[in-house]
Amino acid sequence: MPKLAIARQCLKEFGRLDKPLQDKITETLSKFEAATHTGIHLEKIADTRHPLYRSIRIDQFYRGIVLSPETGETYTLLTVLPHDDAYTWARRHHVSVNRATGGLEVRDVITIDEAIPELARGAESAPKLLFEEVNDADLTRLGIDEEILKVARTITDTTQLDALKAFLPETQWDVLAGLASGLTPEQVWAELGARIVEEPYDPDDLDAAVARSSDRIVLVDGPDDLMAIFAHPFALWRVYLHPTQRAVVDANFRGPARVTGGPGTGKTVVALHRAQRLASKSTGPVLVTTFTSTLTDSLRAGVKLLANSPDVLERIDVQHVDKLAHQIFREVHGAPTMVGDDDEKQLWASIVQRLELPFTEAFLAAEWRQVVLAQDVSTAADYLSAKRIGRGRRLGTNQKAQVWQAVWEFENALRETSVWTHETVCREATRILGGRSDKPYVHIIVDEAQDLSPEQWRLVRAAVPEHQDDIFIAGDTHQRIYDSRVSLREVGIKVTGRSSRLNLNYRTTAEILAWSMQLLHGARIDDMDGHLDSIAGCRSDVHGPPPTAKGFTTQTDEANYVAETVEAWIASGVEPGEIGIATRAKWQHKKIQDALFTRGIPVRLLAKSKGATDSVLIGTMHAMKGLEFRCMTVVSVSAKQVPAAAAVTPVGEDPQSHQQDMQRERCVLFVACTRAREDLLVTWNETPSPFLVPLI
Numbered sequence: 001m002p003k004l005a006i007a008r009q010c011l012k013e014f015g016r017l018d019k020p021l022q023d024k025i026t027e028t029l030s031k032f033e034a035a036t037h038t039g040i041h042l043e044k045i046a047d048t049r050h051p052l053y054r055s056i057r058i059d060q061f062y063r064g065i066v067l068s069p070e071t072g073e074t075y076t077l078l079t080v081l082p083h084d085d086a087y088t089w090a091r092r093h094h095v096s097v098n099r100a101t102g103g104l105e106v107r108d109v110i111t112i113d114e115a116i117p118e119l120a121r122g123a124e125s126a127p128k129l130l131f132e133e134v135n136d137a138d139l140t141r142l143g144i145d146e147e148i149l150k151v152a153r154t155i156t157d158t159t160q161l162d163a164l165k166a167f168l169p170e171t172q173w174d175v176l177a178g179l180a181s182g183l184t185p186e187q188v189w190a191e192l193g194a195r196i197v198e199e200p201y202d203p204d205d206l207d208a209a210v211a212r213s214s215d216r217i218v219l220v221d222g223p224d225d226l227m228a229i230f231a232h233p234f235a236l237w238r239v240y241l242h243p244t245q246r247a248v249v250d251a252n253f254r255g256p257a258r259v260t261g262g263p264g265t266g267k268t269v270v271a272l273h274r275a276q277r278l279a280s281k282s283t284g285p286v287l288v289t290t291f292t293s294t295l296t297d298s299l300r301a302g303v304k305l306l307a308n309s310p311d312v313l314e315r316i317d318v319q320h321v322d323k324l325a326h327q328i329f330r331e332v333h334g335a336p337t338m339v340g341d342d343d344e345k346q347l348w349a350s351i352v353q354r355l356e357l358p359f360t361e362a363f364l365a366a367e368w369r370q371v372v373l374a375q376d377v378s379t380a381a382d383y384l385s386a387k388r389i390g391r392g393r394r395l396g397t398n399q400k401a402q403v404w405q406a407v408w409e410f411e412n413a414l415r416e417t418s419v420w421t422h423e424t425v426c427r428e429a430t431r432i433l434g435g436r437s438d439k440p441y442v443h444i445i446v447d448e449a450q451d452l453s454p455e456q457w458r459l460v461r462a463a464v465p466e467h468q469d470d471i472f473i474a475g476d477t478h479q480r481i482y483d484s485r486v487s488l489r490e491v492g493i494k495v496t497g498r499s500s501r502l503n504l505n506y507r508t509t510a511e512i513l514a515w516s517m518q519l520l521h522g523a524r525i526d527d528m529d530g531h532l533d534s535i536a537g538c539r540s541d542v543h544g545p546p547p548t549a550k551g552f553t554t555q556t557d558e559a560n561y562v563a564e565t566v567e568a569w570i571a572s573g574v575e576p577g578e579i580g581i582a583t584r585a586k587w588q589h590k591k592i593q594d595a596l597f598t599r600g601i602p603v604r605l606l607a608k609s610k611g612a613t614d615s616v617l618i619g620t621m622h623a624m625k626g627l628e629f630r631c632m633t634v635v636s637v638s639a640k641q642v643p644a645a646a647a648v649t650p651v652g653e654d655p656q657s658h659q660q661d662m663q664r665e666r667c668v669l670f671v672a673c674t675r676a677r678e679d680l681l682v683t684w685n686e687t688p689s690p691f692l693v694p695l696i
């Protein structure tokens with residue numbers, strides 16, 4: 001039975017076509033099996049670059065170019081274009097087999113032929129060539145063939161390389177882009193990873209090459225599958241995974257495992273695919289969890305988009321980690337009465353007063369969360385020997401005894417009045433699960449792992465039995481926006497030796513990424529496993545304008561400029577819903593909203609948007625986590641607002657906490673800036689934030 005496959009480029013092009021044309025293409029291709037069987041719709045092309053190209057009629061004006069199989073049954077749709085353009089495409093483009101990966105690749109032969117002499121002339125007088133430090137043997141080993149080697153030897157800078165992107169075979173361009181971004185040949189080899197073919201293969205066997213190209217060509221499994229693919233043409237992540245992503249999705253791990261990597265590298269994509277894969281091969285429930293509601297909602301939408309059957313969808317439970325705790329708690333105790341923030345503060349204050357303690361209530365609350373709860377301390381003796389890493393103020397034995405007395409009083413008051421905090425609910429849920437032999441899940445996937453607290457991790461550990469592929473973690477400690485600091489080992493989750501890293505950013509342009517990464521310059525960030533983490537290798541192959549950073553004398557001037565910029569973006573064709581505005585605090589929204597309203601630009605609060613796409617979205621930097629926008633402005637990045645004074649421990653009170661709070665504030669700004677896909681505007685009024693000073 002003939003089968004259809006679709007090249008990634010083709011799906012991208014499909015997404016840009018008008019809906020009626022998309023419908024015609026879908027209709028034509030859904031009858032593909034029958035059409036090829038009768039031989040009606042595929043026509044040979046005269047004067048073509050490759051003898052196996054065929055054209056398929058979509059309508060009067062449009063044609064698809066298909067690579068027909070030599071011996072097998074898979075027909076690969078390479079492009080869909082207006083009639084004349086399609087035939088020109090077939091004359092200019094050649095398909096071949098990549099020497100390192102054995103995958104199918106497409107190049108524009110005519111453009112490359114024309115470019116070589118011109119580039120060579122420029123190279124003669126250039127002071128330096130882009131790849132002069134990489135030898136031919138390494139390039140060849142990485143799959144660069146003779147023709148592309150000639151090109152590589154004439155390229156002088158990354159602008160030339162970028163200009164060639166649309167014409168070179170994709171995998172070979174990726175290799176050159178990796179080398180140009182500073183990766184060593186070994187690192188590029190590692191990135192090719194699972195794609196490298198080790199056994200000998202026939203370089204002329206295009207059918208086998210198509211089968212080896214799952215990162216660029218998707219095999220359609222019948223008309224329903226075709227519909228599902230065409231229904232979301234821009235969700236390329238559903239059907240094409242980078243080999244390093246694919247390797248993590250498909251791996252079997254003997255215990256907990258994790259994926260790390262900088263912003264936009266597809267960690268969530270990998271987490272979703274893994275959930276889908278594990279739910280497809282097991283019969284028990286799979287939990288996908290994280291720490292905020294917005295993220296939970298977007299994970300739920302991703303799971304829905306990916307699930308290939310109602311059964312699989314049914315088996316995947318997407319839940320906020322605190323909701324899970326509450327659910328388990330309720331099964332035993334009924335609904336808990338929660339203590340409010342103010343009541344909690346008051347309780348600590350009354351204890352401080354009654355016991356005449358030399359501590360503030362804020363200090364005691366932090367000591368309780370960061371030491372007592374974090375290490376699950378339950379006795380005075382345990383508290384005396386507990387590690388107080390990250391707690392700057394040193395405590396002598398007498399002071400520790402005083403703290404413990406306060407903690408005991410606090411917990412006792414909660415017990416006596418039967419009120420709970422999210423942390424104590426979580427601790428109780430963990431205790432309940434600890435006593436149960438039947439665990440609620442067979443696999444758990446945690447996204448944005450850097451922000452889960454130790455109690456939440458213990459709950460995760462207790463909710464799944466220890467076995468192969470039990471826990472999978474996706475996260476980036478450079479994007480930690482709350483105070484949780486966890487050693488995975490200490491909460492019973494050992495990932496050593498089962499950790500993978502993604503480096504290629506799919507979201508942000510290289511310019512925005514490089515600029516944002518400078519915000520973290522010099523920050524020493526842990527990896528939750530006893531070492532320091534680094535996102536130095538994180539890169540993007542997509543280019544765009546550099547971010548704009550601009551200061552104003554007054555808030556009003558700043559708000560007006562932001563509104564003007566948003567207006568210009570909309571005028572250039574960006575949809576309002578593709579624009580995001582972030583501020584450090586909620587009260588900073590008003591001025592910007594007013595300036596937008598004055599210009600008739602619809603704007604909504606992110607928290608109340610419920611997925612609406614007809615308005616510009618404004619929210620706090622924290623609320624931006626898990627989202628992305630084509631154009632992004634980060635506003636009021638002024639010295640008085642970022643870092644937020646109220647969120648930073650004064651240096652005199654506790655230098656270590658101060659340092660950590662400052663680092664977290666940097667990360668919050670980093671997260672907001674890296675939500676931008678194409679354009680980033682960062683503004684301030686009066687004096688810029690100290691985090692911006694080195695960049696402006």
Ligand SMILES: Nc1ncnc2c1ncn2[C@@H]1O[C@H](COP(=O)(O)OP(=O)(O)OP(=O)(O)O)[C@@H](O)[C@H]1O
Pocket residue numbers: 235236237240241242245261262263264265266267268269270476479505506507626628674
């Ligand atoms: N293989 C892929 N093909 C196409 N697009 C991809 C691929 N992988 C990821 N993306 C896209 O890249 C963007 C970022 O992906 P994702 O949210 O998974 O990254 P992340 O590493 O979790 O990001 P962050 O840490 O910043 O939250 C998304 O728009 C996603 O659709």
